[in-house]
Amino acid sequence: MSRRAPAPPAPPAQALAEPASLEPWTLLAPDGTLAEGYRPSLSDEELLAAFRLMLLSRTVDQRAFSLQRQGRLGTFSTVEGQEASVVGSAFALDPARDWVVPQYRELPAMLRQGYPLTRFFLYFRGHPIGNQMPEGVRVLPFQISLAAQIPHAVGLAWGLRQQGSDAAVMTYFGDGASSEGDAHEAMNLAGVRRAPVVFLLQNNGWAISTPVAKQTAAQSFALRAPGYGFPGVLVDGNDLFAVHEAARWAVERARAGEGPTLIEARTYRLGPHNTADDPTRYVDPDELRARRELDPIVRVRAYLRARRLLSEAEEEQLRSQLMDEVNAAVAEAEAHPAADRRHIFEHVYADPPPRVRAQRERATAGEEVR
């Protein structure tokens, strides 16, 4: 306990390594202008299709919200505010070979892969068929258990590649889900196996009422990636172009066998967590107002107008088309035969064991199950 070096040396801390940039990558400014020298990879047709999907998503949100309030739909979560993040990334995929592994807030990505909108309404009306992806639709079911889908995505990507495919898998999860052990275990495994997977972390500022500052002390989730041996990217999640280019780059890396990428799309949840949530309890109205100014749809619209790719009148027409599309899906879902007792027993096992069969028989015969 005697002689002490006057100033014991401090070790070289890895955190001192400042990352290239902690500012989200932006290509499309809020006023609709492009970054200096940037030429979008999306063709005009694709861009219009992406915008259409963003609008469709917003239309579904609004329609579904009012249906929920009328008691015609169960609790669901809107995409509102995150359309650029979901659509921009989904447009980097080829639905004929690539996969989407969703959480529950990525409807437009699922639609682009071929999930029928009617099933969305069926699902949130409480019909199990709503979570059945038709054959050929490369999407895993909605995932309610947060982060549990991330290991699935890694296994899927690894398995596809091992069977000779050049498919990429894009998995979505939230800032909240990123705290689960599953997220870590999956990303670490993906690094080891160089699995062709893109981790699309939508940081929408909230996990229900928990702000991201209580979720992690990291400056960006993208900083997690070096700890798994692959690149992390921080993008402006309200910028369709930036999200798309980052996702494209990541998908190409995946296809080329270069392994996974983590993308933090920094966006904002403009609606409640779900229709059962009351965000006025915890969201600062000024903050919300400021965030509304950054609506990703507004931004793309400004660009489209400037480029004269879509006039106000054309958009009006598009909107009414979309509303018709949504209404048709709602009508179809509402006309669908209701789920019944048999849905409790079907698809539990390929071939139900005797006990389950007996339970089914008694239940459907109206008898008691013992």
Added chain:
Amino acid sequence: MSRRAPAPPAPPAQALAEPASLEPWTLLAPDGTLAEGYRPSLSDEELLAAFRLMLLSRTVDQRAFSLQRQGRLGTFSTVEGQEASVVGSAFALDPARDWVVPQYRELPAMLRQGYPLTRFFLYFRGHPIGNQMPEGVRVLPFQISLAAQIPHAVGLAWGLRQQGSDAAVMTYFGDGASSEGDAHEAMNLAGVRRAPVVFLLQNNGWAISTPVAKQTAAQSFALRAPGYGFPGVLVDGNDLFAVHEAARWAVERARAGEGPTLIEARTYRLGPHNTADDPTRYVDPDELRARRELDPIVRVRAYLRARRLLSEAEEEQLRSQLMDEVNAAVAEAEAHPAADRRHIFEHVYADPPPRVRAQRERATAGEEVR
């Protein structure tokens, strides 16, 4: 599907941010010389105590190994090769206030905190008392479930601080354990709560037979820290001084309320995983030979000799003292009354519920439990 930008831009990837250094921090060269300008914080007395503990650990390993081979001890894991990492870090703690939360390969750290060596032998003879830390010994029990102790350490650190203590908690885990979800969840929480905890990750190259290259694609585990908002440090785990200075720095940060630190101590497991393991199945003998050259005890010895702090004769004497100490502990453990049926029922609940009580009564009365 028409116009494409010839070269879509690549996003600024966070991985491109090269960390300050991916070379382990070293202060004591393998030949026993100190880094330019470095003056150890450990006093000579402390250094001798640390060396003594390193030697004690090695002595226990050897004695226990032979006892195991004679059937006088159960399966256990040696510390051999990792003495600098364990002892260097433990010496940064104040046993009167700080805590150790171990995995199972950190006996010398536990001893320094006051865990009686006899209990170690009792534990590995299969006596439950071996895992009971005496009152005042600030150590949680051995942890067999890998990484499960890491959340405990964070909760403990947080709880102590909340109750006004300035204690630091040092938790140990391996390169293998780092892959568990628990490691991630715990480090992330520690960042959020700025818990006074030091994550001492001993990367000894192996998780049983799994080399670290199959454990993670990260270049260093220290790179995980920025993803949790606190510093990570990579040190030469066979260098008592480097480990100690890094741990000291981290403990001081913890005490000062600056939050957690992750230290990767890069070392090497010189023995088998445990006494049931046959490393010749998977360890390259050349690699092992090269690693033996870097024995952390040899390195400190060289320094002590050069500084004339411990002569060969003195060390010889020390060794025989240590052997006596170990033999005494073994004898005491072997003289300890054997565990019996009552140990099955004690300390399950503070006050056993009637069913457990009935089971105990019947069991100890030699009757059947129904």
Added chain:
Amino acid sequence: MAVMNMVEAIRSTLDAEMARDERVILLGQDIGHNGGVFRATDGLQERYGEDRVVDMPLAEGVIIGAAVGLAASGLIPVPELQFLGFGSQAFHQLEGQVARMRFRSQGRFGMPMVIRAPFGGNVRTPELHSDAHEAKYANSPGLKIAMPATAADAKGLLTQALRDPDPVLFCEPLRGYRLIRDDVPEGEHTVPFGRARGAREGSDVAIVAWSAAVVVAEQAAELAAREGISCGVLDLRTLVPLDVDALREAAAACGRVVVVHEAPYTSGFGAEVVATVQQEAFWSLEAPLARVTAYDTPYPIAAVEHQYLPDAERVLAAVRTAMEA
């Protein structure tokens, strides 16, 4: 006495115990500023501060795992699982750590802790939110399990749990949060563990249940009464410890027993009740013991959950079968 619903009883109990013992600290997802997704902790953060009502990152494993360390530090943590179904994410911490720490450390580290966890069906929650997992925890020695069926018991058992030196899994019926309303004793009120509640007297068939299934049992007893069958209802209140005496007496009194629970049939806690009763009251039994439960299928989607869970009709059918035996 004051009439309260279950969530009010829970909230006021937490409040009272936090005021009484500063060591009590709550942790969970959305429990602080938001007051919990079911408002069970509403207002408590305002009252006791952010250090005692802590919004946690979204990771059940570390919510439970940190609680182990908090308990070791001298506090009494009350981790909330937002839904019992997500306790599976923390199963290793619950069965492997919380339950065993006292034993592992040979008494050095007790784990005073209450794990609050809403569960149960017929409230149209999404998948995995309704699952009744109690049987899995009952096979995990070291834990106690409380499952109140009334607001009064919610208070009494929660108070008891918070003062228990061992970890208690405290399961709260979602459906009962607002629907279950009854007289709650004011002031100090504890209900000892391991004492079932005779919710209804009866002489023909004893219906055994816990949590929200008690309500179903009572409805069935009411229907049975109209048919002239007298059913007793025994509310177990805690599964561990189990009130073996009350089970024996109920079976002896009626000779016929029906167990009702929301978990799947196979290996549900109903099996334990049946096995215990036949052991203890074999010679009194006049009919096979019946279990009316959810099916051996995963908890289904909202549209059919009411057909999945036991209801009064199904319980009544089992009661009739027992009477015919």
Added chain:
Amino acid sequence: MAVMNMVEAIRSTLDAEMARDERVILLGQDIGHNGGVFRATDGLQERYGEDRVVDMPLAEGVIIGAAVGLAASGLIPVPELQFLGFGSQAFHQLEGQVARMRFRSQGRFGMPMVIRAPFGGNVRTPELHSDAHEAKYANSPGLKIAMPATAADAKGLLTQALRDPDPVLFCEPLRGYRLIRDDVPEGEHTVPFGRARGAREGSDVAIVAWSAAVVVAEQAAELAAREGISCGVLDLRTLVPLDVDALREAAAACGRVVVVHEAPYTSGFGAEVVATVQQEAFWSLEAPLARVTAYDTPYPIAAVEHQYLPDAERVLAAVRTAMEA
């Protein structure tokens, strides 16, 4: 026929099925180069390459979770839990994902998968390595559970499991890896699920067991025979599906039933067996059904584990009690 111990039977079955179906892929900790800590996969990586015998990072959650994705991709994953006890780290993936994916996706994503998991006591493993968790998984619909007690059944059930379109938890008794040796049919050999094996004929008491506890049951039957008590031994082989017919017949034949298992008593699978038997064979029973199990305490340290687990003496005592009833 060839005499093999259980680990040899398992290894050769994996080998044969990997040769037969290239979709079969093994993943786990230390299973590749090292051939598994018990050598169950010894030589398989050499034969089938690193892509089909994959050493995984130390994380049970993602070993199981990745298997879900591998199955969705068209492969037949065989994840190994190094010990069943560490399945708790993956409990959310097992009960919440693997078990439910077919149901959740309404048939689109079946989960052909075999989760291999050694377990069981009396081999002086450290804490948590011996735990018998089968009851927790049996209450998780969507899974099947196989628990062979002989080398021949290990082959037959494993082959069956590997060809089953649904996920099978395949529990292997550590103690039996080398100690259990018997004649294993050569070539194609499958044992259908849900068919118990009459391990011994008897007329007084039926002893029901699975996995290594069958050996204990047989020893007890042997001891009982010396006292003139004739015990049958029924080896369940699979818990899900459960062979209810065989249980009914055994109970009907003997009127007395003793169940033996290594898991704790309360809410162990023995409760399910008792509850099922009394439901199915109530009128044939001449004595309370007894359960001889581990105690309601955590699995203890090595020095006393043999006193914790059921042994032939304890089973014999229960048999005698049943005879006296």
